[in-house]
Amino acid sequence: MEDGTDVSLSIAQIVQRLRGSHLHSQLERQAKDCLHRPEIKLESLKEDVRSFLRASGWEKRLQNAVYRELHVQLPQCHPTAPAEHLKEPLAYMRKAQASWEKRVLKSLNSMSTELGVPLARMRPAGEQKDLTNKWNEMGTDEPDLSRFRPVYAPKDFLEVLISLRNPNHDSSEDMTVKSHWGLIQVPLNIRDIPQLRQAYSELNLNNGQLGIDDHAHVHPDLFENNYVHIGKKVVVEQDSAAAQQYSRRGCPTGLRSDLWALILNSTNQPQDVMHYEQLKAGVIQHDLLVDYLIYKDVKLTASNDDYYFVFEDFLYQVLLCFSRDTAVLEHFKYNSATPPKSYVHGKVGNEEFAVLYPPNGVIPFHGFSMYVAPLCFLYNEPSKLYSVFREMYIRYFFRLHSISSSPSGIVALCLQFERLLQAHLPQLFYHLRQIEAQPLRIAFKWMVRAFSGYLSTDQLLLLWDRILGYDSLEVVAVLAAAVFAFRAENLMEVTSLASAEAVLADLSTLKVMPLIQIFLFATAI
């Protein structure tokens, strides 16, 4: 009976969210317009309208919208639970996230004061006109960025995660199996290999995979042709759930952009384009300090990357608009982070003049632009690229830089990586620990970026296929452990952190799917 009330509560919440949306008005208009059609009879009005909507694909669109809502729905919880509990149930994690945020805000404040650059200012008319003209080639504009530095880098964040402690956890015993080899010391529940084998059964050795069985020396009739044929059918059906299931074994290159757009329910309708234009207007009107941080980040990371430097302009167009998008604020209901608050000039403390900064509440860090860069290979229209990126951020990427107990959160991923390595390569782990080269210090930067910028693009996209297909970032931790397993022999020979880093410096030749498959399904337990 409890399940019944849970389901009806979910339904009520989803109806509330979809009501008044553009899809709702489109459905109503379609239903009204179809009344002229001859097959709609007055006696069976309701059934006929319904079958019309089904046949014309509108019911499928509604289904996809509901499926999307299920992905971003707040977890069902007790009516007396306060909102902060929904964001993050564990009190010590909330506290750690709050103090981390305070550090970041202090850093941003001091940057603003030292450099004399205001957090936000209205652009004068001349500057607005300039920017509008230069919109498609912002990369050529070289503002003086030498004074700016990123607010934080992944390694600063790693130090915070290492210092996380559960105050109720008894760690008085010195060496226990569970805890003290690795850097992460919080007792989260993570899955071990037998459980992962069950959860990721589609990646089994017996199943064909893109990334393995589409290799040049495997005849395409054995797997690839049939699989692509099925993929085309899924795209024609326009079904989100089917696309997500399909993506678990990889997406063919030609179909990937449509499949990902389906899974994320990112349409490129006129209202999406209009929304993007509205954000663009916001960029042109106001100049934010975070804009310089974005510029700096793109220049430092994507522009230096052989694969992504061509997309520099796209990255500015997406990330600057992303900062102005208040729709992103919705995800803070289930994100343990809180958007920074400020007051319009001179009205500190007056709630009527309270605003959030930046408008989307997300302060970019060093490497943030790498979340967008791989998507540029799939989408060339800025508004479509933008809506796919935004959806991927509010479903997955935000978990990689906030402290939470979620199984897809970065804390759980780090713990999972360490546990997998400890359980299956204990000698390697012990050796690296002895030479003061804790594996997490090397793997952390890969995981925070979901391997973007470290793998070659085609391999990275195969990895992100599985993230979308399984709706979880766990596969990132599994890949990190698999990379260590692959280079274990070389790593056993090294004698310092620097040489361990050198062994693992270049991942661009790796093939991710064989590594993951062997680690999960061919490791002796």
Place this chain on the structure above:
Amino acid sequence: MAIVNSIFWKTLVLKNLDRSYSTPQTMSCSEDHTESVDCTVKPPVFLQIGDTKGDSARSGVCVVDVTLPYGKPINIEKITFKNYYTAYVTVRLLRRKAEKEGSTKWCTALTDLALMDNPHTDGGSQNYFSIHRRQMQVQPDHVESIRLILRQPSSAWRIFSLEDIRLFPHKELAPEKEVSDWLSDLIVVKQPPDLEVLLMLYVLVKSFYNPDVTACFTTLAQITCCQFLIKPRHISSLQGLPDPQTVSSSIQQMWALTEVMQANRTTASIGRFDVDGCYDINLLSLT
């Protein structure tokens, strides 16, 4: 005309009821209306094996007694609490046999309800829970005292307990008459003697259903219209008052408009991040 009007009012009233049940917020509102009962939560008693002086091994079992004021047994609707690292909880109830006199007997209502997915890890360790009477193996009626047996087999935790334990009494709901039945009763009866009293009662019942003030106000307006509809023979005697048909039709139009507005209420935001075009910010607030 009166019949058409009566059908219209019935559907409007029914729709009003539907709306009050369709929004989850209102559902939880009506939950909060039942107050928790005053009870005393005794400090937890940890069970030790053998010598109680020896503190070396931490106990994995503790017992929390929750007693009700003497002479006031209750029928329990649900028990709510916030977990703090308890893995399993067993609920035992001390029930009184008959209404007044009779012996009391302990019985187990729920055995080893799992609160944490894995006793060694953090999942579920700080969540909020309710135990409903439907989940209990025995009827939790005439309960004088509750014993909660908490178990935490893992040695990983320093302390474990339950916080904010509350008991909610079981309320027998009076059989609800469909509100439209009230209306049809009023309309069918030709000369209801205490119509004013009936209508005020109706308003009170409505306000109990839907604590939303605007709904009450609208209900009152509905009532006044009903008065016009229901007392046709008095209309001619009321001089100088507007024609009830025009009043009722104009109010019908207003109602239709409010219904449309409320049905189309959207949760989408407009997307502006500035305050009246101004977004000049000084510093970020650190509190």
